[in-house]
Amino acid sequence: MGSNKSTIQYIPDVKELIEETGFSAAHIQRLFERFDLLDRDQMGTLRVEDFEAIPELAMNPIGDRIIGAFFSSGKETVDFPTFVRVLAHFQPTDSNRTKNSSQEPYNSPNRKLQFAFQLYDQDRDGKISRAELLQVLQEMLGMQVTDEQLQSIAERAIQEADLDGDDAISFDEFKKSLEKVDIDQKMRIGFLS
């Protein structure tokens, strides 16, 4: 399993990673130790099975989608920088230490919303269609909810959010429907700050 020695020097390009994501060196080290713990076959990358072996994630209703978010680049394994980049989304917005000002920081509210949006939009067409919304609702609701109830909830959700009448929710519409919600508060993990 993970080694106790200070492993920060074994991570390639660690300085760029720190700059890009805004994590401190201590965080990167902890994340690396966690990465190492999850990496069963010790190949330096994580596969789907490594994610699925986490029981709590299996019990999460949208666990599959969360796992999918790590594999969005199409590669079959997740290397450490990708792992860190995904987790960078969950830093609190105000703890922005990145010096790289040209790129939008990972933990901006916009990027956080994009992350959430991608979980809905499985076919990557930039819109949440009714079918996709239905799928998510189905996953998140108990089995007592009937078909018609599901359909009407999805219908109502689209009606509320859809401003341009294309019967789907685009990213901007998604953002607008959540304007009253404090995104940073919702999508943050305290100990990553």
Added chain:
Amino acid sequence: MGRMCILCLRYRVVWCALFLLLCFSGGECETQTTQPSGPTSSQGVKPFHNEDPKPQAFPDPEKTNLPVFTMDYPRIQVPFEFTLWVLLASFAKIGFHIYHKITIWIPESCLLICIGLIVGGIMHSVKEEPPAVLSPDVFFIYMLPPIVLDSGYFMPTRPFFENVGTVLWYAVVGTLWNSVGIGLSLYAICQIEAFGVQDINLQENLLFASIISAVDPVAALSVFEDISVNEQIYIVIFGEGLFNDVVTVALYNMFSFMADMPTVESVDVFLGVARFFVVSLGGLLIGVVFGIAAAFTTRFTHNARQIEPLFVFMYSYLAYLVAELFGISSVLSIIICAITMKYYVEENVSQRSCTTIRHVVKVLASISETLIFFFLGVVTITTEHEWNWAYIIFTLVFAFIWRGLGILWFEGAVCFALVFTLPETINRRKLFVTASIAIIIFTVVVQGISIRPIVEYINIRRSNKDKYNINTEIHSRTMEHIVSGIEDLCGQWSHYYWKDKFKKFNDRILRRILLRDNRAESSIVSLYKKLELQSAIGLLDTPMGDLSAAPSIVSLHDEMKEASRPKKKFKTADVRKMQNILAKNMYKIRQKTMAYTNKYKLPDESDTREILIRRHASIRRSLRTTSFRDPPSRNIAKSQNIIRCSRAATWRQLLRSDEEVLVALLHALPSHSVP
């Protein structure tokens, strides 16, 4: 949240009731014999052959014929009466649940006490005494362990260990604060001549206060809306209740010893503190020793599956008794034993034994609790009381105030019965007794009845706040699930150092010794095992139980048809109904802690099982679709493809690793292999 309050209340009150009860009987029944008459004194039908080989010294005065029908009540008296009492209390319990409406407003404990009062009234009027078996020993040795085992076994360990510092702090400091505060205030009151209680001195007041201090008459309100705060608060109450028993006992011992002494020296206080440490650390040690022993024993039981549950009970009971032997905190020891043993035992024993253990623990605890409340009612009527208005009211008032001034606003556990083991030398013993009863009944009745309206009021206030729309509700919950998932992915980072060290120790040494089958990759498999999913999955595979009959994904073609439908208009009432549906049916996060709060039922894992069964169904569906249907449209993200491909590998891996799951999943795996 409301459920949580109600359940915390129930748990606390059991403690009070138990001790109060035994104190009643402790005071009154000391002179009565408690030993049941053994079979040696039975007179039943005489056996043909006498053990005594002497010839009869004198002939029978008259020859009696063989009795056809005899009755020997004393022989079976004790077990018979015990069974009758249990039955009576259980009938009462069934009766309450038939009239469902009552139990919503009045907690079961109140109702049981009422029935007990009625029966006690009947007994009093016919001048019967309560059953002779109600002695302190019976309670401490037979009735308390199941309840404590129940709490210890179903305690959520992860949140507990994360918050152990807070828990202990509140248990120790909170109890101290309350007892000293209440004791001093009551002593001040006693100085006032008008109340006529001047003869109670400071030590006696402190003694009484140490007993009362753990009762919290302030209503248990959890008004926190943030779920993550809820978990912490919950575990603090839960843990505090368990552990301030230790503190209260130590304080009680110290004060009762001091109450006898004319003067108190500082060395006595110091000794009292030392005793506290001995008591708690000793309990911890004994619990750990027996827990490890149980875990180790279950490593070898794979050929004797039927007796596996026995070990859990025997070892935990032994832990309790050995601690009692040495006069250290038996409650602490049985809890620690249960916590230690649970993790390893549940991995070693078979699925059926696991279920059996859980059910039996619950049943025993339920019986004990029912009996306790019931007897509380009975015995209340049949003892003598001394009532002094001022003292009692002030006790209530001060308990309120000092608890309120304290940081916690939730109930604590009570070592109530101690009141009745107060030595007779204390003059106002009866007054103390009466005051304690008053407080406990007040607590049970007032808090029990008032919790529900308060919780409903709060819920109404919450839902009248700014109206979120449907989108916000759905997306907020999704985001909460995302965060929860990512947190689980990262693992817990607080107290990282010790947890990591323990985990390494656990993996390297403990698991190797204590587990029969130490395979690290079986966490998913053990999860399925734990949730008894094999049988559910087996059902899935029959055509009738196919859960993939949920709303299916509409194809592209259907979608276009949908879009051309006229838009439905939703009325406000519809929207509100939808919000209700969402509020009730969306899976909550952090389900694990809440699952353990229900005292009378096993932890509620139905949501988790639903999620996992659905996942299994969707995996199967996706494995099927890739084999049968057209290749997936290019629009589906590559990530889904990757996940699908690895799924097949995962299922094969699962098959290899556990024979029990193998049997269930064998017909689930499709015969086609996935590219």
